[in-house]
Amino acid sequence: MSESITLDETDIQILEILQENCKLNFTQIGNELGIAESTIRYRIERLEKRRIITGYVALINPRKIGLNITAIMMIKVNPQRNKEISPELAKFKELRHLFRATGQYDMISVVNARDIRHLNDVMSEIKQIEGVHELIVEIATELVKVDPKFSLR
Numbered sequence: 001m002s003e004s005i006t007l008d009e010t011d012i013q014i015l016e017i018l019q020e021n022c023k024l025n026f027t028q029i030g031n032e033l034g035i036a037e038s039t040i041r042y043r044i045e046r047l048e049k050r051r052i053i054t055g056y057v058a059l060i061n062p063r064k065i066g067l068n069i070t071a072i073m074m075i076k077v078n079p080q081r082n083k084e085i086s087p088e089l090a091k092f093k094e095l096r097h098l099f100r101a102t103g104q105y106d107m108i109s110v111v112n113a114r115d116i117r118h119l120n121d122v123m124s125e126i127k128q129i130e131g132v133h134e135l136i137v138e139i140a141t142e143l144v145k146v147d148p149k150f151s152l153r
Contacts, residue, residue: 005050010035012152014043015052019149022056059148067112069119070140073126074105081131082106088129094122105136 007015010033017029024032026040033040047053062070073095077085082100089107090098097110113119119137127135 005052007052007152011043011047011052014040015047015152018044018053018056059146062112066114068115069111069113070143071111071113071119072138072140073107073109073111073123074136074138075107075109075126075132076104076134077106078131078133079106085129085131089126092122092126094118105134111137 013033014029017024017032026044027037029035029044030037030040044053062068075089086098086100086107089095089109094111094113095109096112099108100106101108111119111122113122119139123135123137126132
């Protein structure tokens with residue numbers, strides 16, 4: 001497990017701004033906080049180097065790009081093959097989030113597919129992986145909340 005890193009108030013403010021709009025440049029962030037652009041640049045580079053900021057993305061509505069099915073996939077695997085199966089599952093582009101978990105299922109994933117046929121194809125391929133014992137899929141009927149932002153205070 002990685003250790004928690006203490007952030008000062010300026011780092012927190014920078015992260016909050018970037019979570020709202022990562023398209024802002026160093027000068028714009030500096031102007032908003034009343035801090036020099038060079039300081040903002042240094043701080044952001046340090047946050048990236050420390051792996052607090054791991055990337056920048058545009059949030060895309062999957063249905064607008066033809067991924068009309070969102071499902072939750074729960075997988076039971078052979079415990080001796082868990083570390084081998086995880087990277088195999090991670091190769092599936094349809095599995096948007098993949099978690100090792102405690103409890104009844106060993107792996108849990110959020111899956112996006114074009115349609116039921118596509119989802120069935122993905123399920124069939126996963127069932128073929130040696131060591132996958134059980135696969136349960138629940139189709140999401142409504143998106144209630146997606147919040148990629150973290151509360152920093």
